[in-house]
């Protein structure tokens with residue numbers, strides 16, 4: 001069973017058309033053939049009745065009809081059936097016919113060939129036979145029949161082509177729809193527009209839309225749950241942190257003090273994790289914020305200021321190459337989060353004494369920000385996975401939650417920022433280079 005509707009429709013219609021064409025063709029052929037034969041019979045009869053009415057005197061033996069130049073096989077032969085010379089072989093075109101042939105039309109075999117015969121008893125007495133070879137008559141009839149059906153048969157391929165085109169055209173909206181859905185981003189759960197679709201597939205698309213709505217609702221509920229859980233956990237964790245602080249002031253022995261320090265760093269890590277989780281849930285749940293015009297260089301400077309202690313501690317050299325007047329139209333707070341996570345990673349995962357280069361370039365309609373470090377980088381096979389929540393590379397010694405890049409991805413999707421990873425040093429396959437392509441601020445937007 002062929003599962004393609006297009007093929008099934010095409011095949012069924014083609015089959016039906018061919019059947020009709022064969023049937024109609026055969027009927028047309030047969031009626032044209034019969035008509036021609038009938039006309040030829042009429043001709044014989046008319047000649048007979050003409051002779052009868054003219055009352056001509058007939059020669060004893062008979063005569064050969066036709067007119068000069070006529071195809072000799074097509075000739076009509078007139079002969080007497082009752083003359084004294086009947087049956088003599090002197091006339092080479094005369095047929096040996098029995099005298100008692102009945103009046104009327106008939107087909108007889110004579111001299112090894114078939115002849116169509118019209119026998120008539122004239123009013124003046126003699127009996128005559130008008131004859132014509134059937135072969136020639138049949139050929140003419142065949143030729144006429146073919147002429148009648150050929151134009152029709154020639155139209156059949158054209159009709160098939162039209163049907164093929166039509167079926168393809170009718171199913172085009174379905175193909176376009178699937179392409180449109182395929183092109184969607186993972187988180188794009190918006191309803192599919194049904195206004196331009198044929199009425200037959202609208203119920204199907206409406207069902208998909210209802211499903212999308214339910215999925216969006218479930219997803220939102222899940223994200224709310226994560227956000228609520230993270231939020232609820234914050235209070236007891238803060239209390240825990242306070243208790244640990246008090247404990248430190250209550251004069252502990254050396255061993256207990258050491259254990260308390262480990263406990264406190266654990267609590268700190270949990271707090272960071274909760275904070276990240278909350279940020280991720282919020283960025284995923286909230287609607288995109290109002291766009292503002294953001295100066296890229298100032299933004300990078302702001303992020304670097306907060307990360308400077310860590311960079312200095314590891315003696316990492318950071319260079320910024322950014323024109324002052326590059327602006328983008330975006331949400332400043334969320335951009336801060338993106339840059340903060342990316343630069344925090346670069347500083348964290350680059351060994352002491354490393355370098356980080358930040359480049360900003362204005363391009364037509366967009367701004368390109370590239371952050372490149374000379375650390376170990378990320379293997380190409382994991383370039384996609386690192387953006388998943390809680391995904392961290394094996395053997396990672398740095399404290400962290402694996403949520404940073406997931407937050408970056410969630411924001412980038414919402415703000416239409418294009419992120420791509422590469423190696424800073426492609427030959428060695430080392431160093432991470434992250435490129436961000438952001439929509440530039442519209443030229444007319446006033447720059448604060």
Ligand SMILES: Nc1ncnc2c1ncn2[C@@H]1O[C@H](COP(=O)(O)OP(=O)(O)O)[C@@H](O)[C@H]1O
Nearest residue numbers: 345346349377392393400401402403404405432
């Ligand atoms: N600049 C970088 N150099 C090398 N590895 C990196 C870099 N940035 C991120 N990674 C890897 O990607 C993982 C995911 O990063 P991220 O989502 O920010 O989580 P976290 O930093 O909390 O571990 C990190 O654990 C690290 O292994």
Ligand SMILES: [Mg+2]
Nearest residue numbers: 345400404405
């Ligand atoms: Mg990180």
